[in-house]
Amino acid sequence: MPLLHRLVRADHPAIPFTLDGVACEGRAGDTVLTAILTQADRLRLSEFSASPRAGFCQMGACQDCWVVLESGERLRACSTALTAGMRILTRRARAA
Amino acid sequence: MNERPQPLIVGAGPAGIRAAQALVAAGLRPLIVDEAPACGGQIYRQRFVPDARSSHDLYGSEAPKAEALHRDFAALEGKLDYWPQALLWNLRDGRADIMVAGTSRQVAYDGLVLATGATDRTLPIPGWTLPGVFTLGGAQIALKSQGCAIGSKIVFLGSGPLLYLVAWQYMKAGAKIVAVLDTAPFAAKFNLLRGLPLFPAIVLRGMRMTAELKLGGVALHYGVTDVRIEGKNAVEAIAWRQDGMEHRLACDGIGYGLALRSETQAADLAGCRFTFNPRDRTALPERDAAGRTSVPGVYLAGDGAGIAGADAAERAGERVALALLQDRGLPHDAGRTAALEAELARIGRFREVLEAAFPFPAHWIQDIADATTLCRCEEVTAGEVRAAIGRFGVHELNRLKAVSRIGMGRCQGRVCGAAAAELLAHETGFGIDAVGRLRSQAPIKPVPLTLALAAQQEAAE
Numbered sequence: 001m002p003l004l005h006r007l008v009r010a011d012h013p014a015i016p017f018t019l020d021g022v023a024c025e026g027r028a029g030d031t032v033l034t035a036i037l038t039q040a041d042r043l044r045l046s047e048f049s050a051s052p053r054a055g056f057c058q059m060g061a062c063q064d065c066w067v068v069l070e071s072g073e074r075l076r077a078c079s080t081a082l083t084a085g086m087r088i089l090t091r092r093a094r095a096a
Numbered sequence: 097m098n099e100r101p102q103p104l105i106v107g108a109g110p111a112g113i114r115a116a117q118a119l120v121a122a123g124l125r126p127l128i129v130d131e132a133p134a135c136g137g138q139i140y141r142q143r144f145v146p147d148a149r150s151s152h153d154l155y156g157s158e159a160p161k162a163e164a165l166h167r168d169f170a171a172l173e174g175k176l177d178y179w180p181q182a183l184l185w186n187l188r189d190g191r192a193d194i195m196v197a198g199t200s201r202q203v204a205y206d207g208l209v210l211a212t213g214a215t216d217r218t219l220p221i222p223g224w225t226l227p228g229v230f231t232l233g234g235a236q237i238a239l240k241s242q243g244c245a246i247g248s249k250i251v252f253l254g255s256g257p258l259l260y261l262v263a264w265q266y267m268k269a270g271a272k273i274v275a276v277l278d279t280a281p282f283a284a285k286f287n288l289l290r291g292l293p294l295f296p297a298i299v300l301r302g303m304r305m306t307a308e309l310k311l312g313g314v315a316l317h318y319g320v321t322d323v324r325i326e327g328k329n330a331v332e333a334i335a336w337r338q339d340g341m342e343h344r345l346a347c348d349g350i351g352y353g354l355a356l357r358s359e360t361q362a363a364d365l366a367g368c369r370f371t372f373n374p375r376d377r378t379a380l381p382e383r384d385a386a387g388r389t390s391v392p393g394v395y396l397a398g399d400g401a402g403i404a405g406a407d408a409a410e411r412a413g414e415r416v417a418l419a420l421l422q423d424r425g426l427p428h429d430a431g432r433t434a435a436l437e438a439e440l441a442r443i444g445r446f447r448e449v450l451e452a453a454f455p456f457p458a459h460w461i462q463d464i465a466d467a468t469t470l471c472r473c474e475e476v477t478a479g480e481v482r483a484a485i486g487r488f489g490v491h492e493l494n495r496l497k498a499v500s501r502i503g504m505g506r507c508q509g510r511v512c513g514a515a516a517a518e519l520l521a522h523e524t525g526f527g528i529d530a531v532g533r534l535r536s537q538a539p540i541k542p543v544p545l546t547l548a549l550a551a552q553q554e555a556a557e
Contacts, residue, residue, distance in 0.1 A: 003228050003330065003349070007269055008147045008243035029145035034242045041330045042227045048475040052329050054227030056472070056511070058234035059138055060131055061215040061359070063506035063542060064472060076542075078237075079131065081144060 003054055004037040017086040026082045033058065033065050033077035036088065043067050043077055044090055102127050102177070103207035103420060104192055106184050106362055109137020110406045111211035111398030113169045114413030115420075120175045122421050122428070127203065129182040129194055135169045137213055137398075138233060139406045141241050142166065154240050156265065157301060161406070186538035187365040193538070200547045207393050207420045210362050211413060212400035216258075216353035219460050219515045220470045220478060223325025228349050232258045235351030236265065245271040247349015251334050253277040253323060256355035256454045257302065263351075264305040267312050274347050275315040277336060279354065279457040282318040287452035294446045317343070322463060325350060354456055356403045357514055363401070364536035366394045372529040375451055376403055377458070378514065379533040385437050387416030388423075395420055408443040411436045458528075461518045470519070471512040473505020481519055491524045493517055493532040506542055509534040 012027040019036060026035030033055050036043055042052035043065050055065035058078045065077040070087040103119055105112045108130035119126045134142040140155065140162040155162040172178075182196035192203045216231035223229070230238065230246050232254060238244045245266060250273050252263040263276045291299045310316060322337040335344040363381040364370070369390035370379040383389050383396045395416040398409035415436040421428040464470070466479025484490065484500035493516060496502060502516045503509030509516065513534050521528040 001330070001348075004238060004242075004244040004246060005248055005271075006244055007239070007271070008149055009145075012145070012147070029143060029147065029242075031144070031242060034238070034244055037227075038244065046225070046475060051225060051475075052227050053225060054330075055230065056234060057215055057231045058237040059215060060541070061507065062231075062472070062511050064511075066506070066542075074544075078234075081133070 001041055002038050003041050004034060006038055015082050015084050017082060017084070017088060019088050020091055021087075030082040031078055032067060032075055032080045032082050032086070032088065035082040036067070036077060036090065040090065042090055101204040101206040103209065104129070104203060104205035105209040105211060106130075106192075107137065107211035107213055107398065107400070108132070108135040108169065108178070108180070109211060109213050109398060109409060110140060110165055111213075111400075111409035111413035111416075112137070112209070113165050114410045115209045115211060115395075115397055115417040116172060116176055117168055118414045118417030119420065120172050122417075122426055124421075124426075125176055126207075126209075127177040127179065127205070129179045129184055129196070131181065131183055133180050135178075135180075136162065136166060137406075137409075138237070140165055141237060143241055143243075147243055149243070153269075156268075158406070161410075165410070183541055183543065184362060185540055185543050187362060188538075195543050195547060198547075200543070207395070207424070208366060209395045209397060209413075209416055209420065210366065210400055211396075211398045211409070212359040212362050214356040214358050214399035214403055215510060217355050217357040217456070217514050218254075218352060218511065219354060219457070219518070220464055220468045220512070221323050221325060221352075222465060222468050223327060223331070224352065225469055225472055226325055226327045226331050227329065228327070228331030229325060230349075230351055232256070232262050232351045232353035233356075235349075236262045239265060239269055239271075245269070245349070246351060247331070247347065248272055249274050249347045250349040250351065251275050251277060251345060251347045252351045253279075253320070253334070254351075254353045254355075255279045255456060256353060257450060258353060258355070259454070260302060260305050260309065263309055263314065267309060267314065273309075273312075273314045274345050275317060276309060277320040277323070277334070278316065278318045279320055279460075280318065280453070280455050284453050284455060287449055291446050291449035291453075294442060294449070298446070321457070321460070355454060356399060357510075358402055359400050359510070361508070361536035361540040363389065363394070363396060365538060365540065367391050368394060368396070370533060373402060374529065375448070377456060377528055378517070385415075385440070386419035386433065387412055388419055393423070404440075404443055404447055408440055408447075411439050411443075415440065458518060461515070461522045464515075464519065470515055471500075471502045471505060473507050473511070474501045476500055476502050476512075478519065481516065482523055485520060485523045490520070491526055491531065493520060493534055496520055497534060503534045508537065508540065
């Protein structure tokens, strides 16, 4: 179940990306965090206990929302704008 | 040419914007850097793209202030240098390391204004790492900046004016709020009456919001304690104790915060002397009424120097800019500095009232269960921290960090630092003022290793 619920911007232009290999759509103006959590209920699994995490502060302070791209690049989801073609992983990734 | 380097302002929120404006008015050309893509800080944060909502929808009664700040900053274009999406990650030898557009740049500055703002203060509670739990500030950003609600049945939990403000904003936006859980007893709110002579409009607005929440069918609970968030892979319910009774509510989103804490890492790296502040229960960089620190040429303004709110930040930003001008031997308006300091003093008195009305639940510390995660980054439990304190006879926070890994993760103790200090004070019997503070380390937020190496090479060449 998605964690976040859109109240506005539902009719904004779609931005395609993939989430764990599955084709998804965000909306123009989305952060990576918003794009993921309007379709899923987690951003990543924690390093030590593999428990699900979905961010906390949304202002770039807590560092809870890092996600990995298939390329190995890491992004802080709350402060990165979604761009077309991002291939995002929420599963536990091997160290990049 | 033997020009002095430009002043550097860190943070383009209310304090940074007003500081920039005053420096530009005096003929200086500051560089202002900010992590966000647009100016405004957290409380006046702007959307990535326009949407169907008006400025009033976003900022409520504060819309005119938000609009004025955004407009005034836009009017400075061409008269200053502005780096959005730029992270100051180190300060050394009068130079700043700033990550911007995928590269790190070293900037020499003459005059440093730190307007680094604040984040939510929290204490660990069971289930607080579950997806669906956000800080109050985070919940507000989801709504304001992204136009999203953090759930379909939401509970707001904590202490501080933001608790009621965010709940009210969510209600106005059409989100379903199940309850507001206030950690303070209802009687604490009578303290607000003392604030009426100081700022009647603010007190009355708070009362109106609370009344509208009640009229909107939102249950308000006071004096909640022993809070537990339940769920397997995401938030499913919240349980708490109140007046000796157990309570439980199903919900799928929780906004949580216990007022705010200052972001002081940059001031620490700049070498500013800190002293313990009993009201904020933490060490803060020292500053005089003008915003001068213990380091000549380094100035502090806004919530990053102690929590006082956005109105104070605007005034403090202008005030430090005038101090910088004075210290450079430039003309400045002495009447204006006195007026600003008088307003800041009045806001400071109001802040004492707010603290009494929305007290920090320090008593929660003794009840934090051993199994509860204290450090979210490194997944260190309260029990592991207690064991480390006892086993190593620790009574200082950096020592505790070394033996328990609290504060050693990606957030550098931004989230768990307050809780670790409170727990250490409680376990040792020392005062919260006697356990020290976590030393800040560069980079103050994670930067790619490749970036740091490139910067070093550049400096060596």
